[in-house]
Amino acid sequence: MSGMVEKRGAAHWFTHLGMILGVVIIGFPIWLAFVASTVSQPEIVQPPMPVWPGDQLVENYAKALLSGVNVPVARMLFNSGVMALGIALGKISISLLSAFAIVYFRFPGRLVFFWLIFITLMLPVEVRIVPTYEVAARLGLLNSYPGLILPLIASATATFLFRQFFMTVPDELAEAARVDGARPMRFFIDILMPMSRTNMAALFVILFIYGWNQYLWPLLITTDPEMNTIVMGIRQMFPSGDDIADWPVIMATAILAMLPPVIVVITMQKLFIRGLVESEK
Amino acid sequence: MATIRLDNVKKSFGKTQVIHGVSIDIADGEFIVIVGPSGCGKSTLLRMVAGLETITDGTVEIDGARVNDDEPMDRDIAMVFQNYALYPHMSVFGNMAYGLKIARTPKAEIKARVQAAAKTLQLEAYLDRKPRELSGGQRQRVAMGRAIVRKPKAFLFDEPLSNLDAKLRVQMRLEIHALQRELGITALYVTHDQIEAMTMADRMIVMRDGVAEQIGAPLEVYENPDNRFVAEFIGSPATNFLAPALVPEAPAGTAWIGIRPEHVKLAEAEGASLTGKVLHIEALGAETLVHVVLADGTHATVRQEGHLPKPAEGARVGLAWHLAEVMFFDTQERRLR
Ligand SMILES: Nc1ncnc2c1ncn2[C@@H]1O[C@H](COP(=O)(O)OP(=O)(O)OP(=O)(O)O)[C@@H](O)[C@H]1O
Ligand SMILES: [Mg+2]
Numbered sequence: 365m366s367g368m369v370e371k372r373g374a375a376h377w378f379t380h381l382g383m384i385l386g387v388v389i390i391g392f393p394i395w396l397a398f399v400a401s402t403v404s405q406p407e408i409v410q411p412p413m414p415v416w417p418g419d420q421l422v423e424n425y426a427k428a429l430l431s432g433v434n435v436p437v438a439r440m441l442f443n444s445g446v447m448a449l450g451i452a453l454g455k456i457s458i459s460l461l462s463a464f465a466i467v468y469f470r471f472p473g474r475l476v477f478f479w480l481i482f483i484t485l486m487l488p489v490e491v492r493i494v495p496t497y498e499v500a501a502r503l504g505l506l507n508s509y510p511g512l513i514l515p516l517i518a519s520a521t522a523t524f525l526f527r528q529f530f531m532t533v534p535d536e537l538a539e540a541a542r543v544d545g546a547r548p549m550r551f552f553i554d555i556l557m558p559m560s561r562t563n564m565a566a567l568f569v570i571l572f573i574y575g576w577n578q579y580l581w582p583l584l585i586t587t588d589p590e591m592n593t594i595v596m597g598i599r600q601m602f603p604s605g606d607d608i609a610d611w612p613v614i615m616a617t618a619i620l621a622m623l624p625p626v627i628v629v630i631t632m633q634k635l636f637i638r639g640l641v642e643s644e645k
Numbered sequence: 646m647a648t649i650r651l652d653n654v655k656k657s658f659g660k661t662q663v664i665h666g667v668s669i670d671i672a673d674g675e676f677i678v679i680v681g682p683s684g685c686g687k688s689t690l691l692r693m694v695a696g697l698e699t700i701t702d703g704t705v706e707i708d709g710a711r712v713n714d715d716e717p718m719d720r721d722i723a724m725v726f727q728n729y730a731l732y733p734h735m736s737v738f739g740n741m742a743y744g745l746k747i748a749r750t751p752k753a754e755i756k757a758r759v760q761a762a763a764k765t766l767q768l769e770a771y772l773d774r775k776p777r778e779l780s781g782g783q784r785q786r787v788a789m790g791r792a793i794v795r796k797p798k799a800f801l802f803d804e805p806l807s808n809l810d811a812k813l814r815v816q817m818r819l820e821i822h823a824l825q826r827e828l829g830i831t832a833l834y835v836t837h838d839q840i841e842a843m844t845m846a847d848r849m850i851v852m853r854d855g856v857a858e859q860i861g862a863p864l865e866v867y868e869n870p871d872n873r874f875v876a877e878f879i880g881s882p883a884t885n886f887l888a889p890a891l892v893p894e895a896p897a898g899t900a901w902i903g904i905r906p907e908h909v910k911l912a913e914a915e916g917a918s919l920t921g922k923v924l925h926i927e928a929l930g931a932e933t934l935v936h937v938v939l940a941d942g943t944h945a946t947v948r949q950e951g952h953l954p955k956p957a958e959g960a961r962v963g964l965a966w967h968l969a970e971v972m973f974f975d976t977q978e979r980r981l982r
Pocket of ligand 2: 687688689803
């Protein structure tokens with residue numbers, strides 16, 4: 365650390381220059397997308413491509429949000445939001461509970477369950493997509509939120525993370541709670557959950573983005589445009605054949621699709637870091 | 646406030662038996678210390694009383710009722726752990742109030758009881774702090790506070806002072822003892838520190854390898870140990886064990902004789918029945934420990950008052966004692982009386 369702080373003069377500026385350059389390279393396409401979402405259709409298609417924002421921002425975004433190409437983008441944002449939140453919260457609650465069961469209870473077949481969960485690590489959605497689709501379809505989950513969320517909700521990774529964390533919690537804490545009169549679920553809610561809040565925050569960020577970015581599964585399970593999620597929706601806005609693409613609206617949609625994950629990262633990051641600082645001795 | 650009765654309590658982990666049948670009747674308000682070397686089963690015994698370990702065999706009764714199958718919460722006991730086991734995300738107040746909250750005590754009463762406990766333990770200024778913002782001694786007090794607000798039938802302590810420095814340990818030892826006396830709540834206290842055992846206990850259980858070797862008042866155990874292990878474990882420096890031939894009056898079957906260091910006196914080498922060479926001297930001020938090696942190679946310790954003349958290291962000295970203070974042990978290490 366001290367080495368980094370002590371860097372002065374030329375080296376200092378050089379590092380910053382490097383970082384700024386990196387930001388520019390990564391940010392430029394996003395900037396272009398933003399610019400494209402603020403100009404009119406004719407301005408985009410005629411070269412050279414504009415690099416400074418135009419005056420159509422409000423019109424383009426309003427058009428995207430309220431009418432879109434197939435479905436209003438607002439609708440797709442809502443669908444994606446429900447799915448991402450559902451997946452993130454569902455995964456966290458299920459893995460918290462299963463980790464709690466595996467670490468704190470000695471039930472018959474504990475090891476079997478442990479390995480069953482472990483094995484699912486090898487079975488991401490893409491691998492089991494056909495049978496999963498079959499099951500979801502038979503359960504009548506097509507074109508529904510449960511259909512979007514439930515098949516993606518089991519998480520071996522999160523279960524392992526919480527298991528690892530619970531194993532570092534001293535046994536005496538559970539015993540003290542037991543002596544204090546807390547039954548297992550009470551201990552789970554009053555002691556374990558508050559103690560895991562930093563882990564939960566970190567996982568929420570990762571899982572929300574994971575859920576938000578789902579493409580293949582929503583594509584399969586939803587046929588009704590009303591149930592489209594934004595990530596698959598963008599793809600479906602692309603013209604097929606001789607249709608004319610409404611690029612400013614598509615670009616506005618793309619920018620809108622990026623916002624929720626960014627907001628989640630920024631807000632949760634604060635909570636996450638505060639949690640880390642608090643729990644450190 | 647309660648009586649506790651252990652009747653032939655046994656514990657096995659799988660095939661290994663670690664407690665081999667301990668029985669004791671504990672009176673209401675009594676302070677019992679369980680003492681013994683590491684791994685002898687002190688914690689296991691305590692945890693069986695708490696309900697944190699199942700009881701393999703025998704019975705535990707609290708206030709005359711068999712509690713073998715009761716959950717800890719239903720036994721109405723409070724426990725203080727070696728690492729305090731405070732809830733890290735709760736304030737000091739929250740830690741002390743948690744048990745009461747679960748028992749659905751009215752808010753006003755919780756507040757009053759926690760305030761009262763905080764006052765007794767001088768924690769009033771810290772009620773809003775988190776455990777990590779407290780010193781070791783303060784955490785220890787919070788753990789005590791958590792136990793006393795519940796007004797339980799019994800306190801169970803598992804080496805509560807072993808994470809504190811020596812000075813604080815002495816202070817907390819006195820405080821815990823005074824508090825227990827004041828509240829009159831029956832206490833079981835596990836330690837491997839014999840000074841804690843001697844100073845706090847009404848009676849102590851000296852354990853070895855899952856067996857209660859002797860149960861009795863501290864001075865009674867000190868002055869009248871039942872076997873060689875107790876004589877050696879209780880008392881510091883440890884009892885001297887010498888060959889039986891040195892004492893012609895020893896009863897038949899004596900395998901060892903034991904003499905406490907304070908019962909051995911230094912004498913002139915000439916004319917003494919037993920002589921040795923001074924190895925080294927520890928002058929502690931009030932008392933002096935003289936370490937002597939005998940002709941047969943046995944080491945012996947003499948404890949004498951600080952003002953008495955100290956022999957030079959390497960000097961030859963004679964050792965003397967009163968026959969009445971000598972203890973005899975047979976080949977099974979049992980005391981011969
Ligand atoms: N859960 C367990 N499974 C198997 N063996 C155990 C278990 N808990 C304790 N033991 C064994 O039981 C014996 C007694 O352990 P216990 O913790 O009661 O000792 P102790 O007297 O409290 O020692 P210390 O002074 O080191 O705390 C030890 O030999 C230990 O290895
Ligand atoms: Mg122990």
